[in-house]
Amino acid sequence: MALADRVVVVEDGRVVQAGTPHEVARCPRTDYVARLGGLALLPGTGEGRTVRVENGGVVAVAEEARGPVFAAIRPESVALYLSRPDGSPRNVWPVTLAGATPHGATVRCDLSGEVPLVADVTATAFAELGLTPGAPAWAVVKASEVTVYER
Structure with missing residues (x-):
């Protein structure tokens, strides 16, 4: 995530969130994404x-x-x-x-x-x-x- 321009998070085989690393880390959409951050x-x-x-x-x-x-x-x-x-x-x-x-x-x-x-x-x-x-x-x-x- 430190080097990426864009991040796509896949959970249970489906995309749950996509965006810049800052956007994903700042406003996670699922508990899984939040836990990653x-x-x-x-x-x-x-x-x-x-x-x-x-x-x-x-x-x-x-x-x-x-x-x-x-x-x-x-x-x-x-x-x-x-x-x-x-x-x-x-x-x-x-x-x-x-x-x-x-x-x-x-x-x-x-x-x-x-x-x-x-x-x-x-x-x-x-x-x-x-x-x-x-x-x-x-x-x-x-x-x-x-x-x-x-x-």
Whole structure:
């Protein structure tokens, strides 16, 4: 993708998305394409400054959104805490660590919960938090870090 002018993504034998690498990475159309780029892709319904995701969770967003949308959250935008944090971020969700994969100096954390996410944390932070598969945690994302676009 780093050298391509155009990308075509084939999923289950059919083209699901095509465009420049930037377009595909910025606005993935399926969960598979989002995972290739490391994003959490949440289909839902825009209701003003919130998106109600299909499994019932709610995501606060910075811009108005209406109707069928995708909310995309980058792994580096997700912060993890062991207890519910106070502060200004409007998105704070209880999650469970479903899995963790080391990637150099970071650990990619797959998180399950009402809003399923992917988080990248430093290996040091991962160790200091004492995270293990099945461990409960709190995920935090600023509304300004959520990208919303039409489905």
